[in-house]
Amino acid sequence: xxxxxxxxxxxxxxxxxxxxxxxxxxxxxxxxxxxxxxxxxxxxxxxxxxxxxxxxxxxxxxxxxxxxxxxxxxxxxxxxxxxxxxxxxxxxxxxxxxxxxxxxxxxxxxxxxxxxxxxxxxxxxxxxxxxxxxxxxxxxxxxxxxxxxxxxxxxxxxxxxxxxxxxxxxxxxxxxxxxxxxxxxxxxxxxxxxxxxxxxxxxxxxxxxxxxxxxxxxxxxxxxxxxxxxxxxxxxxxxxxxxxxxxxxxxxxxxxxxxxxxxxxxxxxxxxxxxxxxxxxxxxxxxxxxxxxxxxxxxxxxxxxxxxxxxxxxxxxxxxxxxxxxxxxxxxxxxxxxxxxxxxxxxxxxxxxxxxxxxxxxxxxxxxxxxxxxxxxxxxxxxxxxxxxxxxxxxxxxxxxxxxxxxxxxxxxxxxxxxxxxxxxxxxxxxxxxxxxxxxxxxxxxxxxxxxxxxxxxxxxxxxxxxxxxxxxxxxxxxxxxxxxxxxxxxxxxxxxxxxxxxxxxxxxxxxxxxxxxxxxxxxxxxxxxxxxxxxxxxxxxxxxxxxxxxxxxxxxxxxxxxxx
Amino acid sequence: xxxxxxxxxxxxxxxxxxxxxxxxxxxxxxxxxxxxxxxxxxxxxxxxxxxxxxxxxxxxxxxxxxxxxxxxxxxxxxxxxxxxxxxxxxxxxxxxxxxxxxxxxxxxxxxxxxxxxxxxxxxxxxxxxxxxxxxxxxxxxxxxxxxxxxxxxxxxxxxxxxxxxxxxxxxxxxxxxxxxxxxxxxxxxxxxxxxxxxxxxxxxxxxxxxxxxxxxxxxxxxxxxxxxxxxxxxxxxxx
Numbered sequence: 001x002x003x004x005x006x007x008x009x010x011x012x013x014x015x016x017x018x019x020x021x022x023x024x025x026x027x028x029x030x031x032x033x034x035x036x037x038x039x040x041x042x043x044x045x046x047x048x049x050x051x052x053x054x055x056x057x058x059x060x061x062x063x064x065x066x067x068x069x070x071x072x073x074x075x076x077x078x079x080x081x082x083x084x085x086x087x088x089x090x091x092x093x094x095x096x097x098x099x100x101x102x103x104x105x106x107x108x109x110x111x112x113x114x115x116x117x118x119x120x121x122x123x124x125x126x127x128x129x130x131x132x133x134x135x136x137x138x139x140x141x142x143x144x145x146x147x148x149x150x151x152x153x154x155x156x157x158x159x160x161x162x163x164x165x166x167x168x169x170x171x172x173x174x175x176x177x178x179x180x181x182x183x184x185x186x187x188x189x190x191x192x193x194x195x196x197x198x199x200x201x202x203x204x205x206x207x208x209x210x211x212x213x214x215x216x217x218x219x220x221x222x223x224x225x226x227x228x229x230x231x232x233x234x235x236x237x238x239x240x241x242x243x244x245x246x247x248x249x250x251x252x253x254x255x256x257x258x259x260x261x262x263x264x265x266x267x268x269x270x271x272x273x274x275x276x277x278x279x280x281x282x283x284x285x286x287x288x289x290x291x292x293x294x295x296x297x298x299x300x301x302x303x304x305x306x307x308x309x310x311x312x313x314x315x316x317x318x319x320x321x322x323x324x325x326x327x328x329x330x331x332x333x334x335x336x337x338x339x340x341x342x343x344x345x346x347x348x349x350x351x352x353x354x355x356x357x358x359x360x361x362x363x364x365x366x367x368x369x370x371x372x373x374x375x376x377x378x379x380x381x382x383x384x385x386x387x388x389x390x391x392x393x394x395x396x397x398x399x400x401x402x403x404x405x406x407x408x409x410x411x412x413x414x415x416x417x418x419x420x421x422x423x424x425x426x427x428x429x430x431x432x433x434x435x436x437x438x439x440x441x442x443x444x445x446x447x448x449x450x451x452x453x454x455x456x457x458x459x460x461x462x463x464x465x466x467x468x469x470x471x472x473x474x475x476x477x478x479x480x481x482x483x484x485x486x487x488x489x490x491x492x493x494x495x496x497x498x499x500x501x502x503x504x505x506x507x508x509x510x511x512x513x514x515x516x517x518x519x520x521x522x523x524x525x526x527x528x529x530x531x532x533x534x535x536x537x538x539x540x541x542x543x544x545x546x547x548x549x550x551x552x553x554x555x556x557x558x559x560x561x562x563x564x565x
Numbered sequence: 566x567x568x569x570x571x572x573x574x575x576x577x578x579x580x581x582x583x584x585x586x587x588x589x590x591x592x593x594x595x596x597x598x599x600x601x602x603x604x605x606x607x608x609x610x611x612x613x614x615x616x617x618x619x620x621x622x623x624x625x626x627x628x629x630x631x632x633x634x635x636x637x638x639x640x641x642x643x644x645x646x647x648x649x650x651x652x653x654x655x656x657x658x659x660x661x662x663x664x665x666x667x668x669x670x671x672x673x674x675x676x677x678x679x680x681x682x683x684x685x686x687x688x689x690x691x692x693x694x695x696x697x698x699x700x701x702x703x704x705x706x707x708x709x710x711x712x713x714x715x716x717x718x719x720x721x722x723x724x725x726x727x728x729x730x731x732x733x734x735x736x737x738x739x740x741x742x743x744x745x746x747x748x749x750x751x752x753x754x755x756x757x758x759x760x761x762x763x764x765x766x767x768x769x770x771x772x773x774x775x776x777x778x779x780x781x782x783x784x785x786x787x788x789x790x791x792x793x794x795x796x797x798x799x800x801x802x803x804x
Contacts, residue, residue, distance in 0.1 A: 064760070074687075077686065079685070081685065082684035093757045097705075100654040100657065101653070105762065108665060108762065111784070112784065113788075246658040247654060248658075326655065482658070
């Protein structure tokens with residue numbers, strides 16, 4: 001049985017449905033599955049015992065939750081939900097679907113008042129919407145109010161490495177992190193170490209084939225593999241991987257990474273202030289415009305540079321099929337062994353790159369690849385965010401009936417409790433707790449994970465941030481990204497025209513929200529002014545650089561990792 | 566002058582005709598949600614679509630065609646919509662969406678005498694699962710690597726379950742209850758696994774005003790409890 005869990009627990013779950021058979025000690029058998037743990041055996045037993053007792057009033061209930069389609073959530077649905085039922089008597093229907101569907105369902109439940117789910121694992125990218133619209137439960141209020149009796153005493157919020165991403169500017173916690181993955185540079189360490197390739201690269205480009213520090217070097221390396229090397233060991237290879245299907249995930253691609261790493265935003269963490277990496281300017285906490293005419297940067301020269309590079313590299317250096325791929329289809333393509341590097345690689349797919357038998361592993365079972373900080377665009381400056389990080393977090397709507405909410409909250413805490421989280425992290429590789437990262441088990445796993453553990457253990461990980469609180473309606477605005485960017489990819493309009501239309505659509509949407517949201521941080525647009533005035537003012541939006549293609553710069557892997565010091 | 570007036574009148578007529586153009590709803594045989602008998606359309610989604618169009622003041626006409634043809638026509642013909650189809654990420658850009666018109670709680674069903682118990686979808690891996698092509702559930706399971714056997718009618722899936730051709734059937738409570746005959750013990754839901762939202766999928770360039778009025782009408786129907794009442798009439802709940 002391929003169930004992502006230990007054989008004993010598979011047996012336990014099957015046995016417990018057979019008449020005349022019952023688990024002699026369900027708690028012990030649950031503990032057997034949940035190893036290793038950052039807790040001592042006695043601490044883990046006490047914590048799990050707390051769930052058994054706290055769930056007493058809810059025994060026999062069924063709750064429904066939903067999350068996106070990544071390994072971590074399948075482990076929850078297939079292993080943790082049945083274990084939770086075993087412990088508590090609460091049945092959890094944990095559904096897995098596309099991220100776009102999760103967002104649609106959350107919006108539908110919120111707008112139509114339907115009781116679709118009792119809990120969602122939804123990206124923290126929506127935090128700007130949650131605190132402005134008032135439909136999502138503030139967990140920090142709930143935990144000291146109606147949720148007090150069902151809040152785990154050992155939850156230890158400060159242990160969550162992504163808690164600041166799920167805390168809104170009003171200081172309240174709206175979401176509880178369940179899994180995190182980052183967007184990093186990925187490359188074939190083994191190919192980059194081949195003497196003949198190193199020599200050929202140095203001869204042609206005049207510097208070392210190593211981890212690119214800027215987009216110019218990335219582009220050189222992409223050209224080198226796609227157009228000069230072309231074949232390795234008899235196989236056609238490519239120097240770049242991305243995706244470009246006319247699909248919502250095209251929007252995430254651009255809003256997650258490309259603009260931020262091009263250097264569109266102002267300096268300042270988490271997203272740049274007063275202009276963020278979506279190119280939205282805020283005045284105090286009010287979104288004031290995305291177009292350069294209103295002080296935003298969504299159609300500014302760095303944004304045009306970002307979109308143009310995305311298009312050019314996808315068409316020129318990526319495998320031809322990448323243009324028709326979406327997020328999920330593209331995720332494990334590099335694992336098939338014909339891609340040399342990927343500028344923005346989601347670590348959520350790490351499990352595909354470490355699976356036994358994968359061409360991504362060498363004879364010792366160690367990865368042929370590494371992750372490193374992504375190279376920066378020509379406009380990027382020190383002090384800007386260094387990359388994107390996705391924080392999937394438990395999210396509850398206020399219209400959920402209290403008893404169902406309390407039962408679902410128990411399950412949510414179970415999936416992230418210290419009793420569970422280290423085991424879950426080792427399966428899904430999407431860490432959420434510092435205490436897990438500090439365990440010997442994670443250090444032992446590190447050599448097999450190509451730099452992932454080193455990244456998360458570094459202080460630099462905080463410079464990888466999700467979409468910020470400036471975005472007041474992620475669900476509504478995310479769809480504008482792909483609808484307006486695709487025509488540029490399809491060659492129907494220029495990158496500049498596409499971004500001008502996108503910025504205009506953003507401004508109109510912000511104006512609409514401003515009239516609808518009754519919140520002190522609701523959008524209020526700046527008056528239109530000349531682009532030139534804003535471009536000449538300090539900070540973003542930035543004017544065009546005289547040279548967007550500086551010399552390429554690379555660093556050896558170990559030196560590149562100093563960025564994580 | 567009379568010629569110019571006539572031309573203006575013609576233009577005005579054409580303009581109004583476009584605004585008030587009849588929407589062609591491409592339904593597909595899918596009892597008890599949508600079916601036709603002697604030229605009359607019936608079913609839960611037919612009723613709901615009717616209420617929505619009437620409230621929006623938009624004329625419509627239902628035509629029954631196979632699902633694949635409906636999906637192609639709604640991409641080609643500006644006055645067409647599919648009634649109805651799952652709103653999936655890969656379909657998002659191909660249509661303009663109005664919905665959800667149907668929310669289904671899909672489960673895996675087994676015959677009452679089958680002692681099979683499942684705690685997770687993973688435990689169904691390796692088992693044969695029956696599904697109606699186009700209902701969304703089978704496509705979902707197939708994408709996850711499950712053994713799915715499609716049929717073009719739910720009645721066929723149910724007959725195959727009864728005949729022991731497969732141990733599991735992916736279906737919604739509405740479909741299951743509609744197919745169980747009097748005196749027959751209904752199949753048992755072994756595992757609920759997916760909530761499916763289905764929308765009306767219209768031509769991407771359909772008149773924005775028409776789409777907006779349909780969406781507003783649907784929101785009003787939900788807000789006033791009309792949708793819930795309609796579901797009850799068909800013996801299902803939105804919960």
